[in-house]
Amino acid sequence: MSYIGILEYVIGVIHDKDIWYYVGEKDTNGKRLRTDERYSSFLVDAKRYDDEVELRWELENLPRTLTYKILEIQRCPKCNKEFTEHPALSREDNETEICPECGVREAVEAYTKARSTA
Ligand SMILES: [Zn+2]
Numbered sequence: 499m500s501y502i503g504i505l506e507y508v509i510g511v512i513h514d515k516d517i518w519y520y521v522g523e524k525d526t527n528g529k530r531l532r533t534d535e536r537y538s539s540f541l542v543d544a545k546r547y548d549d550e551v552e553l554r555w556e557l558e559n560l561p562r563t564l565t566y567k568i569l570e571i572q573r574c575p576k577c578n579k580e581f582t583e584h585p586a587l588s589r590e591d592n593e594t595e596i597c598p599e600c601g602v603r604e605a606v607e608a609y610t611k612a613r614s615t616a
Contacts, residue, residue, distance in 0.1 A: 505570060507553050508544040508582065511537050512565040517582075519544035519569075520560070541580060546571070576600040 509520035518537040522545035524530055538544065547553035550568075557566055569582035574597035576588070586601025588594040589608055596604075 505548070507547045507550065508541065508569050508571060509547075509553065509557060509560075510567040510569045510582065512567065513537070517567065517569075520566070521545055541571070541582060572597075574600055 510517040511520055516539065518539050519541055521531065521536050521538050521543050523536065525535075547556075553568065557568070560566060571580050571582055572585060572595070573580050574585075575594060576596045577600055579597055579599075581597040581599075583598050585595035586598050586604075588596045588600075589604045
């Protein structure tokens with residue numbers, strides 16, 4: 499697996515069947531956030547860590563009542579979007595890892611193409 503640039507991590511919070519992202523204790527202006535403001539469903543809001551030691555230390559200090567997961571940020575080479583889900587394998591070369599959305603799109607395209615040439 500190859501990575502471009504520094505590998506970044508975020509903290510995922512298991513919320514029912516969804517994964518939310520840990521925002522941090524303070525906002526970008528340094529204002530302390532309420533407990534319910536510290537999680538977001540959007541990756542753009544997530545606090546990023548480029549140091550796994552720092553991340554693990556912060557994880558230790560989070561409330562034990564929730565379930566956390568360390569997530570790696572990956573960038574999709576096809577649509578250039580960032581994602582943390584398990585990547586899909588591109589049908590173009592069978593080795594490039596792309597985001598799940600592009601994976602679905604490629605599958606639909608392959609299906610449509612196969613139908614139109616049949
Ligand atoms: Zn993509």
